[in-house]
Amino acid sequence: MYDPALVQPMRDETMAMGIEELTTVAEVDAVFSNHSGTALVLVNSVCGCAAGTARPALRQALSHDVTPGKVYSVFAGMDTEATQRARSYFGEDFQPSSPSMALLSDGDVVMMLHRHMIEGRSLEDISADLTAAFDKHCGTRV
């Protein structure tokens, strides 16, 4: 567990994007136990190697014309139980990594951006992966 004060700017960065942060198991279940439509889940992380690019890439992707219906985040290494519960909704095949992003449609994962798909890549490339998935799986924002 990291110092919460050290992590708060990273939480603030996601909340400034309009992302709803889920910090408890109850909050995760309330959202995903019977979810319909599209949702992106950011598994946030303190790791600057990857998360330092993932968050701004997501911010850029969310300015795209087509975006998920809802965007949520859980914070790995901080809100451990909420993160574990969120991952349980991704299915057994997907291995945990952070940062990562899962795009769900009616409760099923239709795109997973693992940590290894984020680390060492440019913000623009990651954002392009996300917007391609948004175009493929999400309806046009009204």
Next chain:
Amino acid sequence: MSGHVFHPGHHELHGITVVVETSGDTTYVGRFDKEDDERAYLKDVGVHQAGTQSWEEYLDRTMLYGVKVEHRDLVVARGEITSVRKLTEVARS
């Protein structure tokens, strides 16, 4: 905190998921941590053994579903290592 790095001054592959091939039957996939004159240090490591699932299938599945971790920390003797490449580069090739 955009671009903030908690651990500057590390090896260029630090934090990157790599495929470590060895002179034996074993391939490791995990996050590169550091190296010294004798060893490479990996974190959250999956293992492929020749003779089981094919190497290509293993890497394809790892790309799609992530690294199935068998060792949180693993040390590999540098003398056994034949190559260290980024997973994303190996998967593209």
